[in-house]
Amino acid sequence: MDAETKLIQRIARAIPSEMGAGKGRGRAPGGLRLGIGNDGAVLAPSGRTEWVLSCDAFLEGVHFLADRHPADSVGFKSLARATSDLAAMGAAPRYFLLTLALPLGRTGAWLDDFLRGMAKASRQLGIRLIGGDTKRHASVAISITVLGEIAPGRAVTRAGARPGDILYVSGKLGRAELGLRMVKSGALKRGKRGLKSQSLLLEQHFYPRIRVGLGTWLARHRIPSAMMDISDGLSTDLGRLCAASGVGARVWAERIPCVEIPSAGPGSLKRLKLDPLQLALHGGDDYELLFAVSPRKVKQLRMVPGFSSLTAIGEVERGNKVVLVGADGRATRLVSGGWDPFREK
Amino acid sequence: MDAETKLIQRIARAIPSEMGAGKGRGRAPGGLRLGIGNDGAVLAPSGRTEWVLSCDAFLEGVHFLADRHPADSVGFKSLARATSDLAAMGAAPRYFLLTLALPLGRTGAWLDDFLRGMAKASRQLGIRLIGGDTKRHASVAISITVLGEIAPGRAVTRAGARPGDILYVSGKLGRAELGLRMVKSGALKRGKRGLKSQSLLLEQHFYPRIRVGLGTWLARHRIPSAMMDISDGLSTDLGRLCAASGVGARVWAERIPCVEIPSAGPGSLKRLKLDPLQLALHGGDDYELLFAVSPRKVKQLRMVPGFSSLTAIGEVERGNKVVLVGADGRATRLVSGGWDPFREK
Numbered sequence: 001m002d003a004e005t006k007l008i009q010r011i012a013r014a015i016p017s018e019m020g021a022g023k024g025r026g027r028a029p030g031g032l033r034l035g036i037g038n039d040g041a042v043l044a045p046s047g048r049t050e051w052v053l054s055c056d057a058f059l060e061g062v063h064f065l066a067d068r069h070p071a072d073s074v075g076f077k078s079l080a081r082a083t084s085d086l087a088a089m090g091a092a093p094r095y096f097l098l099t100l101a102l103p104l105g106r107t108g109a110w111l112d113d114f115l116r117g118m119a120k121a122s123r124q125l126g127i128r129l130i131g132g133d134t135k136r137h138a139s140v141a142i143s144i145t146v147l148g149e150i151a152p153g154r155a156v157t158r159a160g161a162r163p164g165d166i167l168y169v170s171g172k173l174g175r176a177e178l179g180l181r182m183v184k185s186g187a188l189k190r191g192k193r194g195l196k197s198q199s200l201l202l203e204q205h206f207y208p209r210i211r212v213g214l215g216t217w218l219a220r221h222r223i224p225s226a227m228m229d230i231s232d233g234l235s236t237d238l239g240r241l242c243a244a245s246g247v248g249a250r251v252w253a254e255r256i257p258c259v260e261i262p263s264a265g266p267g268s269l270k271r272l273k274l275d276p277l278q279l280a281l282h283g284g285d286d287y288e289l290l291f292a293v294s295p296r297k298v299k300q301l302r303m304v305p306g307f308s309s310l311t312a313i314g315e316v317e318r319g320n321k322v323v324l325v326g327a328d329g330r331a332t333r334l335v336s337g338g339w340d341p342f343r344e345k
Numbered sequence: 346m347d348a349e350t351k352l353i354q355r356i357a358r359a360i361p362s363e364m365g366a367g368k369g370r371g372r373a374p375g376g377l378r379l380g381i382g383n384d385g386a387v388l389a390p391s392g393r394t395e396w397v398l399s400c401d402a403f404l405e406g407v408h409f410l411a412d413r414h415p416a417d418s419v420g421f422k423s424l425a426r427a428t429s430d431l432a433a434m435g436a437a438p439r440y441f442l443l444t445l446a447l448p449l450g451r452t453g454a455w456l457d458d459f460l461r462g463m464a465k466a467s468r469q470l471g472i473r474l475i476g477g478d479t480k481r482h483a484s485v486a487i488s489i490t491v492l493g494e495i496a497p498g499r500a501v502t503r504a505g506a507r508p509g510d511i512l513y514v515s516g517k518l519g520r521a522e523l524g525l526r527m528v529k530s531g532a533l534k535r536g537k538r539g540l541k542s543q544s545l546l547l548e549q550h551f552y553p554r555i556r557v558g559l560g561t562w563l564a565r566h567r568i569p570s571a572m573m574d575i576s577d578g579l580s581t582d583l584g585r586l587c588a589a590s591g592v593g594a595r596v597w598a599e600r601i602p603c604v605e606i607p608s609a610g611p612g613s614l615k616r617l618k619l620d621p622l623q624l625a626l627h628g629g630d631d632y633e634l635l636f637a638v639s640p641r642k643v644k645q646l647r648m649v650p651g652f653s654s655l656t657a658i659g660e661v662e663r664g665n666k667v668v669l670v671g672a673d674g675r676a677t678r679l680v681s682g683g684w685d686p687f688r689e690k
Contacts, residue, residue, distance in 0.1 A: 001588065002584065002585070003686075003687035005585065007687050034502060037503070037504075038434065038573075039431075039434050039503070039573055040398055040399035040434050040491075042396070042397050042398075043396045043397075044497060045390030045396060046392050047390055047392020047393070048392065050378060050388060051388045051390060051396075052385040052388075053386045053442060053475070054384055054385035054442075055442045055476065056444075056478050057480045059446055062481060085384040085385050089384050091385070097399075097400045099400050099401075099402045099444075101404055104687065131399060131400065133400050133402050134686070135402045135407060135686055136407065137407055137486075138484075141404070141488075143400070143402065143478070143486075145398075147398075152389060155379065155385075155387045157383045232349075243346065243350075244382065244383075341348075341349060341479070341480055342348035342449065342452065342481060
């Protein structure tokens with residue numbers, strides 16, 4: 001057996017996956033006819049649901065640093081962030097394809113840890129591996145294509161927000177950015193006790209929680225007029241939602257649910273002089289959901305499991321301006337300050 | 346508008362693509378409800394066809410060299426080789442997602458040329474862009490996910506070959522490897538006249554022809570018992586087909602359709618002392634189809650458009666050995682010598 005085939009089998013054993021179905025005459029649940037081990041995977045859609053497809057790249061040196069990010073976090077996060085695009089449209093995660101390029105030196109223990117992290121995300125998110133591609137490369141480069149299923153016509157786009165709609169976000173914003181700043185600055189206490197006390201602070205950066213339950217519930221009940229996940233920062237992503245919908249928005253700074261920076265955290269955290277509002281506005285990688293809801297549907301929204309984790313941060317307006325109203329009542333233009341890889345510095 | 350959104354719009358304008366359908370209430374042909382511009386693309390399958398999915402990575406420094414391979418070839422080939430996986434199962438190409446990671450310095454003329462090449466492949470292969478991801482990275486890394494459509498139960502796997510079946514390949518093998526050797530060795534004549542006389546030799550390496558028509562015809566008429574494309578070399582890929590089918594094979598060296606090395610080619614080509622049979626056995630990147638046909642279906646196979654480009658190279662046997670019979674009648678084990686990125690040297 002060639003080395004690449006062995007590697008593929010090792011990946012398929014480590015991660016919840018669907019293998020080739022031999023002569024492929026049977027039909028696996030969820031419409032899968034044929035999984036890993038051929039030139040492609042084969043799906044037999046019922047015609048009663050729609051499929052959402054998205055892909056996401058996760059690259060060494062750009063999204064993670066080999067010496068700062070544990071391999072299991074790389075495995076977990078690469079799959080979690082790809083799956084977040086399904087949650088953002090309201091689709092239930094089903095299958096994924098993994099393109100994995102890595103140096104020969106990472107095919108040992110590093111790969112085992114990576115696969116362990118990815119398997120954990122796979123089980124948590126209910127998404128199974130059905131195919132992919134493995135390549136040798138100077139640095140680790142991961143690209144993941146995810147497939148989700150949704151009832152016909154229920155996928156929520158970015159384009160439906162209307163003036164008067166109320167803007168909601170889930171969770172707290174800036175948590176992942178805080179973790180990133182801590183990792184980058186070296187503001188981490190070493191040793192077991194240190195790591196445990198910091199683990200909550202680092203959680204959303206290393207092992208982000210994805211809002212699959214919330215996204216699918218909202219889409220099923222047709223609550224949002226527009227929705228997306230916040231992957232590049234609220235200031236950037238809200239601008240995208242408004243542009244897609246052809247509307248503007250007004251957001252109140254005081255209402256934005258910001259990450260809490262603990263006063264009892266690692267000493268060096270204070271020296272970073274972080275502003276929670278800036279982290280919340282411009283920090284990427286949170287994967288919380290941002291969505292618009294018509295006022296007449298707000299009552300229905302209260303029925304959503306975990307309603308208390310949602311915050312109304314502003315409203316949709318006519319025009320094309322996105323403004324931020326400060327504590328002093330002054331409105332300023334909210335300029336995209338989030339992650340934008342192709343902005344010239 | 347943020348720079349990433351601008352880049353995405355530039356890509357979507359350059360390549361035949363499907364944009365977001367606004368509120369997404371309509372239904373585009375082929376089951377597409379929503380294309381580029383949201384967190385994911387949405388497909389509304391009819392339930393009357395099956396979908397084949399595959400992904401393929403194409404990496405700078407591994408699959409191409411920035412100073413030797415023109416950007417339009419990188420664009421053409423990355424999409425062509427991904428689409429070959431659909432042809433290999435008999436599926437008709439429909440849509441693709443493009444993950445494109447590249448340095449800021451390649452977002453100008455290089456990207457324009459890249460997109461021109463990809464657009465050409467897209468039109469030739471009848472496959473349209475519906476989504477993707479763009480990232481900034483130190484080197485160019487491309488990952489493409491392709492979707493093809495096929496009648497239920499007609500996808501051809503690697504696993505159905507039976508003892509007695511005849512093994513066929515399309516075209517000539519080793520053509521892409523010859524091109525690669527020429528590019529690597531610098532055995533290229535410069536200047537317009539030089540390039541023109543060499544263009545046929547380099548064609549399959551730079552702008553590979555993909556056997557979509559052949560693959561879909563064979564699947565539609567249920568001719569092959571097993572099929573795959575030769576991307577990593579006949580010796581490697583035939584081993585994979587046999588392993589998946591649980592069979593062995595016997596191949597006659599004299600019957601293998603080898604690349605022709607022109608005696609009138611560039612002078613330095615002779616110095617490379619290339620053996621056509623070795624190029625044909627172990628050279629990758631040809632994307633010709635390898636398939637097994639039961640003897641009772643050979644008559645039907647003669648009806649295929651382009652039958653004359655097919656060659657019977659051997660037959661399927663019991664057991665698990667793949668042997669090569671030389672001109673002298675001696676049988677030797679055919680050892681995988683093709684492209685295997687994870688073989689320790």
